Amino acid sequence: MELNQLTIHELKEKLLSREITSVDIVESVFNRIDQVEGKVHAYISLLREDALRGAAGADQKIQEGAGGELCGIPVALKDILCTKGVKTTCGSRILQNFIPPYDATVVEALRRAGAVFVGKANMDEFAMGSSTETSYFGVTRNPWALDRIPGGSSGGSAAAVAADECIASLGSDTGGSIRQPAALCGVVGMKPTYGRVSRFGLIAFASSLDQIGPFTKDVEDCAIMMNVIAGYDPKDSTSVPQDVPDYRAFLNRDIAGWTVGIPREYFRDGMDPEVSAAVKKAIAVVEDQGARCIDISLPHTDYCVAVYYIVAPAEASSNLARYDGVKYGYRAENCRDLLDMYKKTRSEGFGAEVKRRIMLGTYALSSGYYDAYYKKASQVRARIKEDFAEAFKRCDVILTPTSPTPAFKIGEKTEDPLQMYLSDIFTISANLAGIPGISVPCGYSGRGLPVGVQFLAGHFEEGKLLQIAHNYERHAHIERRRPEL
Amino acid sequence: MGYRGIASVSKNTGVRALTERKWKKRKENKVKIRKEEVEYVAHLARLEFGEEETEKFTLQLNDILTYIDKLNQAETTGVSPMTHAMPLVNAFREDTVISSLSNESSLANAPETRGSSFRVPKVIE
Structure with missing residues (x-):
């Protein structure tokens, strides 16, 4: 070694x-x-x-x-x-x-x-x-x-x-x-x-x-x-x-004696079968260690990505307003006036994805659209948080896949932003609710790509996450491989 | 020069009124956002795009906004909007003077400075 x-x-x-x-x-x-x-x-x-x-x-x-x-x-x-x-x-x-x-x-x-x-x-x-x-x-x-x-x-x-x-x-x-x-x-x-x-x-x-x-x-x-x-x-x-x-x-x-919630919305058809198999094995490991796994529901799961792609771009559009070429960072050359400098600096300084999100956020916050998008998303966000509060009345932690697929190919999703956004489908909810989460390796796909299992817990329960993750790591006996480079 | 900026903003207020009318028609209209709205939003965000880029953004934003429409299926009557993960109250501290960045280090990253100030293109003619 x-x-x-x-x-x-x-x-x-x-x-x-x-x-x-x-x-x-x-x-x-x-x-x-x-x-x-x-x-x-x-x-x-x-x-x-x-x-x-x-x-x-x-x-x-x-x-x-x-x-x-x-x-x-x-x-x-x-x-x-x-x-x-x-x-x-x-x-x-x-x-x-x-x-x-x-x-x-x-x-x-x-x-x-x-x-x-x-x-x-x-x-x-x-x-x-x-x-x-x-x-x-x-x-x-x-x-x-x-x-x-x-x-x-x-x-x-x-x-x-x-x-x-x-x-x-x-x-x-x-x-x-x-x-x-x-x-x-x-x-x-x-x-x-x-x-x-x-x-x-x-x-x-x-x-x-x-x-x-x-x-x-x-x-x-x-x-x-x-x-x-x-x-x-x-x-x-x-x-x-x-x-x-x-x-x-x-x-x-x-x-x-722990109760582990398995949210049914995270195990729907369409998930990569190898990810699904690896995560199901992880469920068996924690059961073997004396935890009881129960079926739970997080009914607003399906809205998480939509809520996120209003809330995050809205906040980003305001946070990134500071990049104006005045106090630090890149400034475009040959500008006619201050407004021209702002526009050129930001258009040359930001890449396509950042611009897309600034546009989405600015649009969602602009006059006439605020209620339909930002307010609505913030209301659904409150319901997502309630879903978790309800779930944690019944279980100590929640177990889910971390990502719906193993690593995809470079360039595979760059032309389709929405498909890229959907690859975060199992992780976004924790940020919206403010709860902690941990991803731990739980196996490999047939091609030898790593797969992760995610544990989620209530606010400030990082200790619980470390406890179950460490217990899982010790008892899962996942073959310890190293990438060949 | 600065007046040109203000003129272009007020010119765009016209565009905004137009988009508000469009918003009312939205339900029977499949197109979520049109090219001229993309141009208007770009102005608000202090961005500018070429013709091709504007068209691409229009298509992609339509895709994303169509997906986001699913929020309308969620029942939210009487739900207070959540803006933060943690219930926040004002975070106060004692009003004591603590050290802050020096003028020199504040200016160290500026693209252009003069004396103890940031330098920008002329704002007023």
Whole structure:
């Protein structure tokens, strides 16, 4: 085993016993990057020298018996997270030269914990996409099949973990952008409860839905990352002042006596038979562990995508109004006047998908259409949230597939936005309701593509998710494969 | 130059009135959004498209809006719109001075500056 293949907890043990140094790990990760990054393209920018310097500092701290939870561990950051002094593009031409003068709160938290930053991971432009194909900086390829997408929008963060180009990473999830790529790349990905992790310094897409979360090689690492990033932040007025438990305390517990809800709306005809088979096996595993699986209904499931594609673009159209070529970012040349500058800057700076969503959102919020679209969508959203509240009266967690299909081919859905939107059909509901979700690998398709199972729980029940996900991971005996690159 | 901008906005108010009339006819009309509405919305969003792009967006937005029509099947009488996942109350803090970005670092990413300010094309003739 190469060091780049190990988990955070395995590496920590070796670091603390002085068997290896952080410099060894970082060198191993960059060797791997030198070998495979040309094929995968998980990163927009790499921070090789900073990382080596950081690793040397971490080794010093470990020598002194100091250092935080992630001391000396190489971590990748989705390029949507502001990183002081490091180019942060959000996958867009309009921010191609943006160097934030401050750190996102989660970046600060990782620094404090001693993490070493490997680079900024590729993503769909402004996190709008399910395939990482809309990035201005090129497509990321799925490490398991290079002609396929890694999922999105956090495709770079997922692919980097899957290809051992880092040990763990952070992404953001607005409609499934952590869980779907985690499933498609065969890694663990968690979207925490809305308000659990500070969004300060996360470049805004849809403010009522966005949430930051980790990608890791196993569930224990997910708990370690959550311990570092969760918590109230006075700089984010939507973060919730509630105590954060020690998420590691939920590991190695059993789930005997739990009730697991299986929403019938998520198991309809038309789902990929291999995904369906893998998820049904997962149901059998949790039943074997003493959980009772019951049929439940989330009656408004069918409306989730429609609600999302009003609410998210509406919020995006307003959030992205700030990109005007005045204070930072790209500015078009040869403009007649201020209005011309705004229009040219935005038209040249944004890609097609971002423009499509700005258009959709502006239209939905414009005079005469507001009630029919935004108000109606917000009302249906309330009913979706009620569906979950009702369901969690009857069960501890909900189990569903993460994505209706394994990774699809690059270019397969780029010309048909609606088909692309429908690939988030099982993940969007959690963002609309604000509840946490985790995707864990649950098998492979016949072509050897990873499949993920999703667990959902009530607000602030991340501990429950980690408990069942860890229990499942230990007892599912999923063959541990690695992508051949 | 700035007046030209305002003139084009008021010119577009005409387009808006037209779209409101169209909205009333919407139910028997299969087309959700027309090319001239796409052009008007583009102006509101401070975007501009070529002929071909406008047509493509019109088709795609029609597709998406037709799909979104399924919301009308959901019963929402008396349901209060939900705007946030968490019930939010005002988040107050003590009115104390804390450090903020310096003028220099605020300007560091600007495409054009003059002195301690952002520089933009002339707004008023």
